[in-house]
Every structure is written in C-alpha cells, then in structure tokens.
Amino acid sequence: AQSVTQLGSHVSVSEGALVLLRCNYSSSVPPYLFWYVQYPNQGLQLLLKYTSAATLVKGINGFEAEFKKSETSFHLTKPSAHMSDAAEYFCAVQGGGADGLTFGKGTHLIIQP
C-alpha cells in the first residue's frame, strides 16, 4: 500500500521568497515520485518526477525536489517565488512503474506581493 502526506494545506510566501512544499510518502516498493501543479479549472501538469536516478530532480518553472530515502520525503522547492506560481500542488507516488498514482491532499500555494 502507498500513501502520501502533504504538510500544510495552504502555504503563503512573499514574491521572491523561497518556496518549500513538503511531501512524505509511504511505499512498500521503491517508489516513483511526482509533483504536479494544477491551476484553477485546469488539469494537472507534471512539474517533475523521481524514478531512482539522481536524488535531486529538476523540473519546469525553476522547481526542484530532493528524494531522501531515510526521511521518506520528496519536498518541492523553488528559490524565488513568482506570482504565476500561485496554484495547487500535488505530490504523488507510484509503485511498480505502471500503476495508478496515489496523490496527497494537495497544497495551495499563495504568493503575497
């Protein structure tokens, strides 16, 4: 069984500040991990994915995430927030490489001007 916990349903940062969105996972097999972003009334867009290669994964729009097996974490970061980053962010885990995704509850990122 797999599960994902996203700490903080809402995160607010100032424009230009560091963005840190937390994700912890539980998986009985070596996981594939994903971050997706969802803008209002749109589908999910892939930000980045971890598939057991490099532990630091770089994605689109300046985001990156680090896989830490010892902490079962896959936190998402961006050095400098932009107003356009305001959206809902979902962490997801996948087992076996071909199964469906198990999603966290999501974190709503708010950017303060």
Place this chain on the structure above:
Amino acid sequence: DAGVIQSPRHEVTEMGQEVTLRCKPISGHDYLFWYRQTMMRGLELLIYFNNNVPIDDSGMPEDRFSAKMPNASFSTLKIQPSEPRDSAVYFCASSFMGTQYFGPGTRLLVL
C-alpha cells in the same frame, strides 16, 4: 500533439440520468487512467487500462460506474444512474514509460 482530450468539459444532469464521459488519450500511449477529484476525498484513481484491457477497477465506487476502452484512441466512463454525490471533476490521463499526462477534466454536477 493535442494532449489528452476529454469531453464534455462541463456536464449538468439530474439525478437518475445516465452520464457518459469521454476521453481520447495521447497517440502511442499504452496506459489510460480515470481519476475523480472532490473536495472531500481529493484525487482518487477509479480504473486503469493497459493496451485497452482493464487492469484494476478496485477504485470504481459502485456498480453504477462502468468504463470501457474499445480501442487505443477512445475510452468512456459511464455513470448509470447518476446521483448528487457523483458530482466531481473527472480526469483522464494517459501514459507511456510511466509518466502520466492529464486531460483538462470533465466537471460533473448532478442535481
């Protein structure tokens, strides 16, 4: 590439009516997934197909829900009869080599 296409984008129906949601996956993708998103339960996997064959339908909430994939280019999710608690956004996603690409979703409201 047009991405995953879903229709309709919005659907309003009355309780008891049949609802059919449609999905066209990205050409060449061999997996197709149906998800449901609600405020209460978040994003849930309903069913997925590999090469048009249903693999896991354990997420389908009730017998009122059914899904088919008659060919590699088309899938349907049907709810019959629909109930107000089925109101949600339904997403279709397709994948090749493990990365899933999502459609824009169908927003369903059952009155």
